[in-house]
Amino acid sequence: MSEMRGGRVLAAALPGLPQLLSGRWGVGTTALLTWIGMWWIVITKLDRIPAFFGGAWDEKLAVWTVLVALSTSGIWSWRDAGLERGPKVVGVSQWDLAVRAFSKNRTAVAGLIVIVGLYLIALVTPLIAPHDPNAQYDLLTNRLIGMSAAHPLGTDQFARDVLSRLLYGARISLTIGFVAVSISVTIGTLVGAIAGFLGGFVDGAIMRFVDMVISFPRLVLLITIIAIFQPSIFLIIAVLGLTLWPGTARIVRGEVLSLREREFVQAAEALGYPKRRIILRHLIPNALAPVIVAATLGMGNTIVLEAGLSFLGLGVQPPTASWGTMVAAGRNTLLTAWWLSTFPGLAIVFTVLSFNLVGDGLRDALDPRLRT
Amino acid sequence: MTKYILWRLAGSVPLVLGIATIIFFLVNLAPGDPTLLLLSPGMNQEVVEQMRANFGLDQPVYIRYVKWLGAMLTGDFGYSFSHSRPVLEVIKGVLPNTLILSAFALVIAFVTGIVLGTIQAVRQYSLMDSTMSVVLLFFYSMPSFWLALMLILSLSLYARNVWDWPIWFPASGMTGVDHEFLSFAGRIQDRVMHLVLPTLSLSLVLTAGIARYMRASMLEVVRQDFVRTAHAKGLPERVVVFKHALRNALIPIITLVGLYIPVLFSGTVFIEMIFAWPGMGRTLFDAIFQRDYPVVMAGTFFFALMVVTANLVADVLYAVVDPRIRYE
Numbered sequence: 001m002s003e004m005r006g007g008r009v010l011a012a013a014l015p016g017l018p019q020l021l022s023g024r025w026g027v028g029t030t031a032l033l034t035w036i037g038m039w040w041i042v043i044t045k046l047d048r049i050p051a052f053f054g055g056a057w058d059e060k061l062a063v064w065t066v067l068v069a070l071s072t073s074g075i076w077s078w079r080d081a082g083l084e085r086g087p088k089v090v091g092v093s094q095w096d097l098a099v100r101a102f103s104k105n106r107t108a109v110a111g112l113i114v115i116v117g118l119y120l121i122a123l124v125t126p127l128i129a130p131h132d133p134n135a136q137y138d139l140l141t142n143r144l145i146g147m148s149a150a151h152p153l154g155t156d157q158f159a160r161d162v163l164s165r166l167l168y169g170a171r172i173s174l175t176i177g178f179v180a181v182s183i184s185v186t187i188g189t190l191v192g193a194i195a196g197f198l199g200g201f202v203d204g205a206i207m208r209f210v211d212m213v214i215s216f217p218r219l220v221l222l223i224t225i226i227a228i229f230q231p232s233i234f235l236i237i238a239v240l241g242l243t244l245w246p247g248t249a250r251i252v253r254g255e256v257l258s259l260r261e262r263e264f265v266q267a268a269e270a271l272g273y274p275k276r277r278i279i280l281r282h283l284i285p286n287a288l289a290p291v292i293v294a295a296t297l298g299m300g301n302t303i304v305l306e307a308g309l310s311f312l313g314l315g316v317q318p319p320t321a322s323w324g325t326m327v328a329a330g331r332n333t334l335l336t337a338w339w340l341s342t343f344p345g346l347a348i349v350f351t352v353l354s355f356n357l358v359g360d361g362l363r364d365a366l367d368p369r370l371r372t
Numbered sequence: 373m374t375k376y377i378l379w380r381l382a383g384s385v386p387l388v389l390g391i392a393t394i395i396f397f398l399v400n401l402a403p404g405d406p407t408l409l410l411l412s413p414g415m416n417q418e419v420v421e422q423m424r425a426n427f428g429l430d431q432p433v434y435i436r437y438v439k440w441l442g443a444m445l446t447g448d449f450g451y452s453f454s455h456s457r458p459v460l461e462v463i464k465g466v467l468p469n470t471l472i473l474s475a476f477a478l479v480i481a482f483v484t485g486i487v488l489g490t491i492q493a494v495r496q497y498s499l500m501d502s503t504m505s506v507v508l509l510f511f512y513s514m515p516s517f518w519l520a521l522m523l524i525l526s527l528s529l530y531a532r533n534v535w536d537w538p539i540w541f542p543a544s545g546m547t548g549v550d551h552e553f554l555s556f557a558g559r560i561q562d563r564v565m566h567l568v569l570p571t572l573s574l575s576l577v578l579t580a581g582i583a584r585y586m587r588a589s590m591l592e593v594v595r596q597d598f599v600r601t602a603h604a605k606g607l608p609e610r611v612v613v614f615k616h617a618l619r620n621a622l623i624p625i626i627t628l629v630g631l632y633i634p635v636l637f638s639g640t641v642f643i644e645m646i647f648a649w650p651g652m653g654r655t656l657f658d659a660i661f662q663r664d665y666p667v668v669m670a671g672t673f674f675f676a677l678m679v680v681t682a683n684l685v686a687d688v689l690y691a692v693v694d695p696r697i698r699y700e
Contacts, residue, residue, distance in 0.1 A: 208386070208387070208390065209390075211387055212387060212390045212394060214634075215387065215391055215634070215676050215680050215683070216391070216634070216675070216676050216679070217634045217637035217638045217676075217679065218634060218638055219637075219638035219641055219642075220637070220638065220641065220653075220671075220672055220675055221672075223641070223656075223657065223660055224395075224398060224399065224668065225398065227660040227661060228398070228399070229402070300513060304515045307515055307518075308515055308517060311515075311642070312641075312642075312645070312657070327515075327518055327521065330521075331521060331646075334521065334524065334525045334529055335525075335529045335533060338530075341518070341521050341522075341525070342522070342525075345514075345518035345521070345522065348514075349510065349513050349514050349515075349518070350513075352513035352514075352515075353509060353510060353513040356509060356513050357509070360509075
């Protein structure tokens with residue numbers, strides 16, 4: 001009882017600390033960093049906050065994110081510190097086991113913390129960006145200057161602040177990655193499940209189409225489609241989402257083929273359930289584990305592809321900041337201003353690295369054969 | 373074996389035809405017209421119509437499709453609008469350059485990837501294993517175009533202009549401007565120096581993927597009974613690793629060849645752009661923007677054809693080394 005009260009006192013002082021001290025460093029660090037980071041924003045940007053409540057949608061989103069993140073981390077840590085924690089005996093599901101295995105994987109948890117942090121930063125970008133990402137300062141005096149107090153990562157050839165553009169670029173990359181992967185996973189799962197369950201002609205036709213799409217070098221296909229239409233963010237999302245799904249479809253089909261022979265599916269069929277119900281309620285939930293892994297690894301892949309398309313001038317169009325266009329913009333001034341290409345590239349690498357770490361961790365955690 | 377190869381070959385014919393069909397309709401149903409490139413504003417409408425008729429663009433799309441497919445099967449890929457030469461000639465001029473680049477990158481990536489993966493697996497959980505895992509994952513997460521820029525920045529620009537290194541690598545083209553005046557040995561050296569950075573930027577990302585895969589494959593083999601038996605009968609470590617484990621661990625790596633070829637070709641588009649390498653990727657990229665449809669269709673088709681061939685070769689190789697899967 002006193003231990004619990006001690007935990008609550010700690011949680012009241014610094015959310016996340018009791019969890020951190022009891023050895024659950026993953027959730028602890030996340031809560032603690034969120035708490036400190038959000039308070040830092042509130043304190044340093046206090047003068048900007050009131051105006052943001054009535055501002056544009058992204059400004060409203062930013063202040064509400066700060067409020068929600070603060071209250072969630074605080075309340076969650078307080079309540080969690082008061083919970084009795086004993087060994088859980090009954091009701092250990094496959095997902096519980098996977099969560100337990102995942103949280104033991106240090107690098108994967110670190111990757112997850114970075115991802116959560118990135119998304120939070122992307123949401124509060126309008127509050128924390130030191131400058132307007134598209135504002136051009138005096139071209140004569142502010143062009144291509146190196147790292148300084150006013151411009152922590154320097155300025156680009158149009159005298160725009162690199163750090164601000166980097167922060168705004170994160171929003172673009174993370175949004176495009178998330179939406180495109182969601183689209184492709186949804187389509188891929190449905191198509192794969194239908195092909196695997198129905199079999200026969202439908203299966204043959206779908207899988208031959210999948211083979212064809214996979215035989216294209218992906219980038220060439222993307223360039224052709226985008227060049228034909230006008231490049232825009234929506235087109236990029238649509239094209240990335242609509243060309244990624246064959247991989248997922250293959251995975252899901254393979255899973256469904258083996259699931260179809262299992263007793264619970266045959267029982268559902270014997271009971272006369274409609275096909276739609278069997279696919280949606282029995283097959284897909286049981287084929288999800290490899291899909292989740294593929295989706296996480298696909299996030300990294302998609303972010304690299306989006307950056308590549310933007311690099312070629314086929315992605316996000318200037319002046320909107322995106323990591324790929326920023327790398328391309330620095331190409332001509334490599335020798336005089338190395339920071340222009342370097343920092344956005346590093347941002348891509350660390351984001352993708354985090355997604356890959358989490359993906360690897362999920363694969364190990366979700367596969368019972370690899371669990372020890 | 374012959375039967376298996378023939379069966380696989382027959383299977384890829386509809387695949388190739390299907391790919392050709394997708395390419396054709398993708399390109400031809402798009403808005404825009406190659407004649408737009410050749411028009412000047414004050415042109416007479418009759419001249420425009422005549423021009424379109426010359427290119428056969430006045431016919432309905434399905435007729436053009438049948439004609440295109442028929443011509444393609446006889447090896448006629450049409451006439452390039454922007455190069456003013458037959459498409460086949462254009463492609464013949466650039467395809468070898470891309471093949472040189474990809475072949476070097478592929479060989480280097482697989483050799484280093486297999487070596488690194490094996491070292492990691494043999495020394496599992498050592499400091500070297502974990503350090504290499506992190507470094508490899510770092511490269512694995514890297515966009516090749518950014519890696520290329522960073523290599524140019526450090527090994528070409530800074531090495532030459534700032535750090536004054538004795539060796540720096542040229543950052544663009546296949547040959548130096550003085551290539552024609554060099555001796556034979558000098559020409560070879562010139563070529564190799566120009567190959568270093570593009571190959572490195574293409575292969576490093578692949579190396580990381582292959583090494584990760586190789587490590588996992590090797591670890592799986594090492595746990596198996598025949599390796600334990602080999603150890604138990606007192607064979608030296610070297611023999612067990614190279615003769616028993618490595619040979620079996622290499623089998624799944626063959627499938628990676630088929631998987632990585634599309635990735636490699638996607639990479640060449642960036643690398644050829646950045647290093648001004650006169651290859652397929654760059655030609656295709658330019659053709660897309662000039663709405664040079666015959667080149668776009670032929671280029672995409674050749675890329676897809678190479679991918680299909682690579683997959684076929686990988687499958688056949690797999691059947692050669694693993695007789696269990698031959699007649700499925």
